[in-house]
Amino acid sequence: MQTPILSIENMDVSFQLSDGKYKALEDISFSVFPDEVVGIVGESGCGKSLTSQAILGILPKNAQVDHxxxxxxxxxxxxxxxxxxxxxxxxxxxxxxxxxMTALNPLLTVGKQISEVLKKHTNLSKKTRKQKTISMMKEVGLSRAEELYNSYPHQLSGGMQQRIVIAIALIAEPDLIIADEPTTALDVTIQAQILELFRKLKQYRKTSIIFISHDWGVIRHICDRVLVMYAGRIVEQGSVTEIISNPKHPYTKGLIQSIPDHQKKGEELYTIAGKVPSLKERKGGCPFADRCSSRLDICKQQFPESVVMEGTHTVKCHLYLKGAVETL
Amino acid sequence: MTEALVELENIHKYYKQRRRKLTDKNKYVKAVHGVSFSVKEGESFGLVGESGSGKSTVGQVILQLTDLTQGSVRYRGKDVASFTKRNLKDWRKKVQIVFQDPYASLNPKKTVGWILNEPLTIHKMGDKYYRKNKVLQTLEDVGLDDSYLNRYPHELSGGQRQRVAIASAIILNPEFIVIDEGVSALDVSVQAQILNLLKRLQKKYNLTYLFISHDLNVVQYFCDRIAVMYLGEIVEIGKTEELGTSPRHPYAEALFSSILLHDEEEKRIVLEGDLPNPADPPSGCPFHTRCKYAMNVCRVTKPTTSFFSGEHKVSCHLYNEKDTVRNIT
Incomplete structure (x- = not known):
């Protein structure tokens, strides 16, 4: 067994609001192995971005890791x-x-923004820094790198800007990159280019990636393993093919069924009733119980233990716990 | 055969660019460049393309939110430009738009009740009681109840806000609604709810939709016919079944291959480069700079439109027999 690059054990994160303390993430545990792309999916407000902020230690001021x-x-x-x-x-x-556009500084040339990372973390000379920056820009697919070195972010298109951001993230050759919806703001054809770039990175640089997205198409294309988050908890995880072809948690099933495509033309789309509970609305038991169509009595009282389905595929749902199967 | 509700004929929309020097020539951005199509009554017509391809401009041109450089828009056979002021106001009741960002399109200082009441007041529809009833009934149509009347937009979730935006579009009993990226900013599960709602309303009120989106999965699910735009021109148009399963234009082919969910790896086509600057479009076929089949003729002359079966039309030299040098299998 390989040793993981990053492993998170039972992490809780809570927000201190004016009227008390509210748990935003509960019992988050997962690992990222070398050369692996782990996807995190879920609706907005489920804690995907918060998880990545916790890993990098850049949580908002009123949030903290409890244990x-x-x-x-x-x-x-x-x-x-x-x-x-x-x-x-x-x-x-x-x-x-x-x-x-918001990640780049509009007042600095893009070359400067990329080489700044090297200035901070290495002792390289100015000349080598520039050389390295330009070769990095070429690697992320910016063909006229020498000319672009001195241009400002607003002079570049969205796809080129995203390549610059990726170059900044890569230049110090990190072991792990956390990509928070890196293709969501881009057009489909540009999105395809950027995904291709990520695949090459994984192939040649052996970088591990945590890839946050709500787009199942993107997740399927790029990830090895996927975590499904709901209301601050990981409710299901497993290999991408396993989760997409054989989802177990009612929430994952709902998410996958509600994707429109031409095969569902003319049919009513499946929808998950209700919405993600806000921080203050979360009660004990399974947070999905209120929206779940196959709810059991126990769901409202107790959060289910993790059940191993097959290999690495685990799910947290009472439906798959032993006692429940018998009552069904 | 249902009749055409909206017909566009050879629409051009140019935006003038600011001159840098007094001696500079006037420069224009050709946002829409010779677009013609018609939308039939009761159908959902999809318009897809990358940002900057001019799809939103087409929507605005139809609603007369911006004036035309050239061409004509006909509504039920009548040229919209010939309408008098009074006719125009009447006509505006029948055509409505839903924008992408409900955060920006709803007035943050007004309650939901006020927002829905306003169009009724502007068009002097009925008396106070009629309006009140109409607002409640419309709220019910979009799946909200009267508890929302006194709420402000910031108190609502994205999905609820989009429902309010839809309510304000349907409250005047329109016939034609432009949905400009109306579900793009929403989560999948909410998106599914809104798509179902739009379908339900279409059936109930016999609505016609022009559905502008960059999400091909949604367009293929939702629309009866699709037009693919590139740099202000329609490169391919046809029924969803034909266009979605066998796109002919190399751009449409690449676009549809990027739908990731059902495709095998080999079939994906990754286009190189970005959309060219619409102020300085390439000569000949606008797509030749990114096209892997580009031939010499593509760089010089603009392709004419050729027909496949029935309504399936493509503008590409590959399918124009006289031009084709290579055989395409």
């Missing part, structure tokens, strides 16, 4: 001081955000 462990190569990140964090962030772990 649990985030281990990066056997160092517990949560016990690290801010100075040590600075060393790791950008060089060992890096992040790609959804909106390339």
């Amino acid at each position: 649990g462990e985030i281990a990066y190569k056997n160092n517990n990140l949560l016990e690290m001081k801010e100075n040590d964090w600075q060393e790791i962030r950008g060089s060992a772990l890096s992040m790609i955000f959804q909106e390339p």
Whole structure:
């Protein structure tokens, strides 16, 4: 068995609001192995982005990790001081955000923004930094890199900006990249180009990626394993093919069934009634119970244990716990 | 055969660019460049393409939200440009639009009740009681109840807000609605609810939709016919079944191959480069800069439109017998 690059154990994150403390993430545990792409899916408000912020130690001021462990190569990140964090962030772990335009500084040339990472994390000379930056820009598919080095973000198209953001994330050769909806703001044809780029990165650089998206098509295309999150919990996880062809949790099933396509033309689309409960609305028991069509009595009282379906496929749902199967 | 409700004939829309120097020539961005199609009564017509392809401009041109450079829009056979002011106001009741971002299209300072009441007041529809009833009935149509009347847009979720936007579009009993990326900003599960709602309303009120979207899965599910736009021109148009399963134009082919969910790996085509600048479009066929089949003729002359079966039309030299140098299997 390989050792994971990153492993998270029983992590809870909560928000301190004016009228009390509310749990936003509960019992998050998963690992990322070398050369693996892990997808995280779920509706907005389910805690996908919060999970990535917790890993990088960039949680909002009123949020904190209550307990649990985030281990990066056997160092517990949560016990690290801010100075040590600075060393790791950008060089060992890096992040790609959804909106390339807001992630880039409009007042600096893109070349400068990429080489800044090297300035911070390495002792390379100015000349080598520029060389490395230009070769990195070429690697992410910007053909006229020498000319583009001195251009400003607004002079580039959305696809090119996203390539710059990816170059910034890659230049220090991190072990793990967290990509938070990196293709959502892009056109389909550009999206296909960027996904192709991610696949090449995985192939040649052996970088691990955590890929956050709500688009099942993208997830299927790029990920090895997928975690399904609902209301701050991981409710199902397993290999991509297994989850898409054979989803077990009623929430995952609902999400996959509600995707429109030409084969469903003329039919009413499947919908999941209701919406994701907000932080303050979350009660005990399974958070999905209110929207679930196959709810049991126990669902409202107790959060289900994790059940192993097949190999790495696990699901947290009472339907698959032993007692429940008998009552069905 | 149902009759055409909206007909577009050779629509051009150019936007003038600011001159940098006094001696510069006037430059134009050709947002829409010679687009013709017709939407039949009761159908859902899909318009797809990348951002900058001019699909939203077409929607705005139909609703007279922006004026035309050239061409004509006909509604039930009558040229919209010939309408008098009063006719135009009457006509505006029949055509409505739903925008992508309900956060931006609803007035944040007004309640849902006020937002829905306003179009009725503007068009002097009935008395106070009629309006009140109409607002309640429309809210019910979109799946909301009277508790929403006194709420403000910021108190609603994205899906609820989009329902309010749809309610304000249907409250005047329109015939034709442009849905400009109306479900693109929503989560899949909410998107499915809104799509079901639109289908239900279409059946109930015999609505005609022009559905503008970049999401091909949604368009293929929702629409009866599809037109694919590239750089302000329609490159392919046809029934969803034909176009979706066997797109002919190389651009449409690449676009539809990027639907990831049902495809095998080999079939995906990744286009290189970006959309060219619409202010300075390539000569000949606008797509030749990114087309892997590009021939010499593509760089020089613009392809004419050729027909496949029935309504399936393509603008590409590959399918024009006189031009075709290579055989396509």
